[in-house]
Amino acid sequence: MTVRAPAPQAVGPRRRAPARARRRRGPGPLPWIAPALLLIALVVLWPVYEMVRTSFLRVSTSGFVRGPAGLDKYRKLLGEADLGRVLLSTVLWTVAVVALTMVLSLGLAQLFDQRFPGRRFARWALIAPWAASVLMTAIGFRWMLDRTAGVLNTAMTDLGLVDGPRDWLGDPATAWPWMVAVAVFVSLPFTTYTLLAGLQTIPGELYEAARVDGASRWQTYRRLTLPLLRPAFLVGLVINLINVFNSFPVIWGMTQGGPSSDTATTTVFVYQLKSSDIGESAAMSVVNFALVVVMVLAFLKVTGRARGEES
Template identity: 80%
Template sequence: MSPNSATPRASRARRGTAPSRRSSLSGLGPLPWIGPAVLLILLVVLWPVYEMVHTSVLRISTSGFVRGSAGLDKYRKLFGETDLGHVLLATVIWTVVVVGLTMVLSLALAQLFNQHFPGRRLTRWALIAPWAASVLMTAIGFKWMLNQTAGVLNTAMTDLGLIDGPQDWLGRPGTAWPWMMFVAVFVSLPFTTYTLLAGLQTVPGEVYEAARVDGASTWQTYLRITLPLLRPAFLVGVVINLINVFNSFPIIWGMTQGGPSSATATTTVFMYQLKSTDIGESAAMSVVNFALVVLLVLVFLKVSRWNEEES
């Protein structure tokens, strides 16, 4: 057999292997592309959840040594805590108030920044400042501003005659909660405002022109056109804020550490407080906290009917 006759057969054999390799890769579908993301989710999300649940059924000493299985004893101990009911109620109020105020104020700011006015670019940049700074740093800054002896708020209000003397703003739950909610709204506004602003800028101008031609008033246009078309961005803002605010730790810990006792603690802070006395009980609180935030998001998505098309 001559070399010339073998070469075409070898080339045909080589050409025949390429389609088989492509067909084997195509059989995997999108797995090669989403594989790294799935692996990252397994390592960053599912593995910590498994460890959290596993730790909650162990008896662990304060020094970190496993002393055996505890079964459901840590959950029984957790649900027997006298502060748990108050902490759960405070967490719900904290989440609803902060998310509600954030969405209302962000909607107003997004509507303002969507208009053309002098200095719009500068004000948009200024809004990013609370977002760019560390949340813990912002919380500590407000803590010093509200300090009873050296805080600028007490000094200014005393000089203006608004109060008779320095107030311990963060020492009492009645005044600590409103200030912590203020800081939480303050740091949540930038992201939510820009999310809603992006949604507003996707609304076609021709829709507003058609509404004006039909004689719709400004309020009717806003209710029947702007808000329905803004619904996807609004849902994204609400869901992300629900998760962030429910799990908020730096603001409360930086300003009051959940004290006095657990009077200004949410479930996340309460979980950290339990860590100093019982690691297993703290892990049980973590499991409950995780289940609550998932349930909260699912209930909201169900009520809002997020996956239904607008008629």
């Protein structure tokens, strides 16, 4: 008995699913991500659009638009005598605060990763600067450093360390170190816990294998801990770069960028310009936003290239 194979059927174009079947599948992911997209549009894109638009307008200090300004506000901004100093101060401020924060946070994270009496309470205590308002912390340090009623001047005068009260925040030479110290103080909790989370994801078996192979503690740290900690380190570094570059409460709460603009960064300079020319202030905001975008893109390119070389 011969069994014949079924004749091949002609292959035609695929038929679309009926409308009822498509409705049964649901509308897809759009309803779920629509609230997030709407929030991004309202909170990020719309303010950026308004910021750029305002930089091309003549706006009075009371907020009334007086007409288009073209590129006049950008020309006026480039002619500001304080702009170069403010840009340099912003770069030095960002590098100093981020570098100190990352180094100190790395040490604290490794300390809190060890077992010692009171570790839980030490971890809780580290959250305090993070939980408190940054502006409130800055104002508290400003009171402590006050020339007439500050605790620091009173204590140092009583101990004979200084001849008389010093204006710590009135002189840029002493104001900048204090502001850097406060910025590091409020940045430590987040960065430390980010690195601590990265340390705790490293399996203990890897350290045991390294000890069996005869690796020293420094070799284990350099060839095992640091490479595996790199993702958490990069997260903390990028977020700190953005936060510190755009930092406003610490500087405004302690010196308001003064005297003049000697202790101002670009973010504080934006606010100082607002009192005299809103359009110029918006132009400075556009420049500041562009600098942040360039900085982040450059950092991501460098880290992406390094990852490609490792793989």
